[in-house]
Amino acid sequence: MSTDVQTIKQQLKEEAAINRSHSPFSTVVVVVLGFLLFSPIAMAAKILVIGDVEHPLHQKLIHGLSKELTLKPGKLTILRPDQIAKNSLATTQADLIITLGLSAAKSVNNLNSDTPILFTLLPKVLADNFIECPTQLCPQKRGALFLEQPMNRRLNLIHLLFPDIKKLSFLYGDFSASSANELDELAKKAGYITDKAHIENKDQLSRKFNAVLEQSELFIALPDPLIHNRNSIPQLLLGSYRYNIPIIGFSKSYVSAGAIAAVFSSLEDLTKELTLLIQTFERSGQLPSAGRYPSLYRIQINRNVARSMNLHLPSPSLLRKGLLALEEGT
Amino acid sequence: MSNKKKNNHFAYLIAVPAIFALLPIQANADSQEPSNSYFLGEVPTVLSANRLATPQLEAPAAITVIDKQLIEASGAKEIADLFRLVPGMQVGHYSGHFPIVSYHGMSDIFSRRMQVLVDGSSVYLPSSGGVTWSDLPWQIEDIERIEVIRGPAGATYGPNSFLGVINIITTHASQDQGSTAKATIGDQGYRRLLLSNSGSNGNLDYRVNLAYLEDDGLQHSYDSQRTSSLNTRLDYKLTTNDSLQLNLGYSEGPRDFRSADASQEREAFYSSLKWEHNISQSESFYVNAMYSYNRVDNQFTSNIAPGITSFTNNDQRAERLDLEFQHTLEPTDNTRLIWGLGHREDQAMAPLWLNNHKTEKSHLQRFFTNIEWRLTEQLILNVGALAEQNSLADNNISPRIALNYLFLPNHSLRLIASSANRTPTITEAHLDFTLKTSIGSLPHTTSEDNLESEQTEYFELGYHGQFLNNKLSGDIKLYRQNFDDLLSSKLTSSLPLIVDNRDSASSKGIELEINYRPSHQTLFHGGFSYIDIDSQSANPDYSRSAPTTDFNLLASTHLDNNWRVSSAFYYRDEMEWLRSENRLGSFKRLDLTVAKTVKLTGKEAITLSFMLQNALGKNETFVDGNHYDNRGFIEIDYHVH
Structure with a gap:
């Protein structure tokens, strides 16, 4: 196992111990996407996306996700990783937590909530560390969508x-x-x-x-x-x-x-893939527990x-x- | 223009890199988080269309590529010697420090009918034309590859691409980083020391070379040189899509010339700054600004007859400023368009040729374009032209049309028709060569007012094939070229001789080239040329200016235990450089190289090389009595990564 990965793993375990002591009620900073329209097939699940809202890639993914999914107002909540510790309520009220990138994944790794977590925008080598529960006592289902190609x-x-x-x-x-x-x-x-x-x-x-x-x-x-x-x-x-x-x-x-040349998944592909995973989750309550590579991809020459x-x-x-x-x- | 320039150029060499060093340095990307942007973010464009080698299967020209492996295998000690590997190309030495390189002959001491570019900037001397190879500050180790375009190519390479183009591309500063100390000693007083350092700091990559060369030149010839040179290349990543490349080079030193009393002091400064912007994978543009300065101090007297002394003032100053913009785009899926604009200011002072101390100036504006149109998967049509407006001659247009037919994926036939022009140089346009003697002045040669550009028409049928998974390639071309309005003087009994556009000539021939690289350790290269030049002119005699046949063979391999051996053989028939009045016999040269690399540590290595040039013995060159003899070299190269 790589040093980097081991370091991250170690950090995650240490943070696990600290985070369990946080109060579940803190200041809530929630960005609600009010532009989403009611629809007869609108999703009922409440989704909490954790990411850096100022990061252009995260912004684009969230925007894409909101377009792909038809959510009832108030069903999509976005928090920054540093807001998680003080917003446990948001994590417990959500039906599904989606993390974007490494910081977001770290912020929920020790979450004491049974809300299922889907880790995204991570390569397999990092995502595997989050799928594997750091304490063996994780109360929630975990899954991941890898960034790279098999x-x-x-x-x-x-x-x-x-x-x-x-x-x-x-x-x-x-x-x-x-x-x-x-x-x-x-x-x-x-x-x-x-x-x-x-x-x-x-x-x-x-x-x-x-x-x-x-x-x-x-x-x-x-x-x-x-x-x-x-x-x-x-x-x-x-x-x-x-x-x-x-x-x-x-x-x-x-x-x-x-x-x-390269085979890769674009942000659009990953957004669509994520949409499919969310829809599957809502139907069956299942997440790709072993993590999965994107099935949508493109080739550049x-x-x-x-x-x-x-x-x-x-x-x-x-x-x-x-x-x-x-x-x-x- | 004065000697104060020297100080200014030193100031450039120090000040300009310092400005680059002040550019913002981005934090080291090693710490980049391996998610998000690492997979989905931007990476600076490296192999942009401008940096890529011209694809030979689809090129509208025959091209010889001399890359770093071939350069190393050749054992060449000077850049000019590399062109012996090009079929149809002649390399001679007017003196030990004055090589001449021409393609298909048609050259005197100054090879005026070739374009020579270094990283896209012309190093053609604006005063007398041609290239003074020993003034160039670039070392043979700086070269990444040379593309020799065998045929006129004004539409893509600019003015003076009359017979062909030598396009030298130096190694990017991010490559081969580390420090090198290389010392070479050889026969004929050859001593060379090269110190090189390259590295990077954030977005900035740099390479600095310092070289010193002492050489007694040809045997029994008064032509030694001591040349010091400093050369810098900086590459700066401005943004993901923008890059800057700065080249600065300086060389200086004394050269013996003809006799003990006729020594020259030479100084040269070359600089260029290129900004490249990549809009997309298929669209980019660049702006390139270059400035060069050449100085020769050379005044001497000689006895030309009992009691009569001649005085020669061969001092020269030449400056060139050139700006070029080029835009490459793909307007449709099957077309690629290159177009550009350029402006050039030249000035020269050459009392020997102009009979005054005035600085003559010229300027040139140019527009060039080439469209590559894929008519079908197999047919590629190239249509292009260069339009020039020059203060020394009439406006010119040099068009080219070429059709490549890829009858199989790795085999193409090409048909090329083009015409090109060569504008007179400043010293040709204002020529007034006057002998200054103790008994008075004697006008010897002058030029007609309003000289016109020389003209050529060119036709080629060629084939290029790639075999064995691109390990073997072959190229063959049949061509015919007609020349009109060639500049020369009519030989009369009375002086002065008058230079005007009086001559015409034609040439036809065949050229073959083969490259075989079965592995990274072994390479073979071969070239053959047959040329027949026809001309009514007796003086100069163009028909003898190129050998009827020439060929070259090179083989090199890396053996076990880090040994490398290579051998090259060059042959050409008899020939006579224009105005040399010296018919040269056939030329046979065999070069041998043996090298051993010893890895001292993971980071350090020493390479010890032995080279023998002209192993078969003497060969004549240019001036009667001058000849190459066999010459051994021992080189030690210490490199640390």
């Missing part, structure tokens, strides 16, 4: 893009160690030869990246802030381009920056980079059909 979907994309490629490489840090293991296992099972390197600190990045590229035909970016961040991505993209080795990114912006590398890639729509066929086949 590894087999990424490998399927690689297979469809480059059917002749056999050598894959990737870097991993503590944060992405479990993803790296999963990738290594699945890739080998699919017949690929893998070359990987563990990054302990950013000073090792350039040297180890060049070393894995030497034996590689394709580099896969595993989400890890130590390896792929705003400052390191330029040298990774330029380095791979020098040796004519494409990079498979994990986000739309990675592809815009210069990666050859950087045509300019592909052309420059003399690569002929299928269209995103064709790739999408191929991915669906492969996933249905499995």
Whole structure:
């Protein structure tokens, strides 16, 4: 288990002890979306969304959610993570709590309420820590919608893009160690030869990246802030381009920056996915207790980079059909 | 213009990077929360359309790419030597420190019919034309790749893209970070020291090089040099969609020239600032501003006959200021449009060529555009043109049309028709070469008033193929090129000779290039050219200005235990550089390189290299009596990440 993840886990356990002592009644700051209209099929569940209302992505998701779901007035409440401790009433009155991002997840991790919690906007490695109850005494149902794509979907994309490629490489840090293991296992099972390197600190990045590229035909970016961040991505993209080795990114912006392709879920996809989960919850009271990867996704290709590398890639729509066929086949 | 400029340029070298250092530095992104924005947020565009290599399968031109691996494998010690790898290209040395690079001949000591760009900025010398390669402050280690466009390409590369274009792209400052100390010693008094440091601070990446070179030049020739140079590249991420690139370079030092009394002092300063804005993955624009300054101090006397002394004032000053805007967009799904505007101010003082100490000026405005239209999945049509308004000649338009037919996904045929113009340089337009002697002045060569631009028409049929999962590529082209209004002087018994647009010529030929990289450790490169130049002119004799055939072969491999061996062989038939009056015999050159890298720690490595150039012995070059001989080099390179 990674140091980062362990740290977060530890923090969560410590906060569990502290938060149980908070008074359930505090000052309530509630933002009610009054523009939602009555509807015959309007949802009856009361939903509490915890997120940073000033964060553009959270704003967009909440706005999207309010459009997708038809809620009766007063059924959707939004709180910031720092308001939770003083607003236990809101958490107990809600039928479902949805957290957006890491801070929000931390704020409800030790909640002494039986309101079910759905953790969102988190990668699997972090979300798993919240699904697993920190104290073994969690009174509520927990579920999660992961941010990233399942590894087999990424490998399927690689297979469809480059059917002749056999050598894959990737870097991993503590944060992405479990993803790296999963990738290594699945890739080998699919017949690929893998070359990987563990990054302990950013000073090792350039040297180890060049070393894995030497034996590689394709580099896969595993989400890890130590390896792929705003400052390191330029040298990774330029380095791979020098040796004519494409990079498979994990986000739309990675592809815009210069990666050859990525399969990803946009905020719109995640919003729709979340809507479906909420509707399922209202019907059945069930949440994806083991967490789930998004089923709605899209594919982005950087045509300019592909052309420059003399690569002929299928269209995103064709790739999408191929991915669906492969996933249905499995 | 005065020597005070030197101080100003030093001030630039220090002050401008300092301004960059004051730009806001964003907090290190390592601490970024791995949720939300990490997956859904923005990342700065790195491989923008402007930074990408031209795709050879779809390009409206034959292109040779010399990348970092090929550069390392070649063992070349100077940038000009790299162009021996390009089929149809000639490399010669007027002196040890004065290389000449031309494509398809047609060049004298100044190769005026080629465009040379470094990171998009022209380094063409505004006074006499051509490029003084040894004045360029960039080191061979700075180069990420060179794209040599073999054929006229004014529509995409600007004025003077007459025979071809050399487009040098330097390594981004975020790459290969660390410190390097490299020392090289070799025959003929070759001593070189390179110190380099690169790193980053938030949004700013930087690289600084300091180099010193001592070289006695060619054997039995008075052409030694001592050159110091400083070179900086800064890359700054302004926002996710905006980046700045600053290049600053300075070189200076003495060069021996012809005799002990004729030494030159040379100084050169190059700077450019580029702002690039990416609107989307398919749309971007940039604004590039460049300024260059070249100074030569070179006055000497010589005895030309018993009792008669000539006095030569070969001092030169040249400045260039250039601004360019370029916009790339995709108006529809199957079209890509590039258009741009440019303005250039040149000035030059060259008493030897202009017979006065006046600073002559010229200016040029240009508009260029190229539209790439995918007619079908297999057919790509490129139509483009460069329109120039120049103070030294009439307005010109250089159009180009090209059709690429991808009959299979990795195989394309191309048909190209283009015409291009070359505007006279300042010293050609105002030429008044007068011999100054102890018994009086003798006007020798002058130019006609109102010279026109030289013209060329070009036709090419080419094929490019990629095989074995892009590990093997091959390119072949058949071409014909006609030249009109070439500038030269009629040889008469009376002086002065008058330069005007009197000559015409034509050339035709075939070129092949093969690249094979079975793995990252091994590469093969080969090129062949056959050229036939036809001209009625006897002086200069264009038909001999390029060899009938030339070819090059290079192989390199990394062995176990961090050994690397490479070998290159270059051959060309006999030729004669224009106005050199020296017919050169065939040229055979074999270069060998052996290198061993020892990893000292996880971060440090030392590479020890031995190189032997001209292993087969002597080869003549340019001036009668000048020749290359075999030359060994030992190099030690210490690098820490």
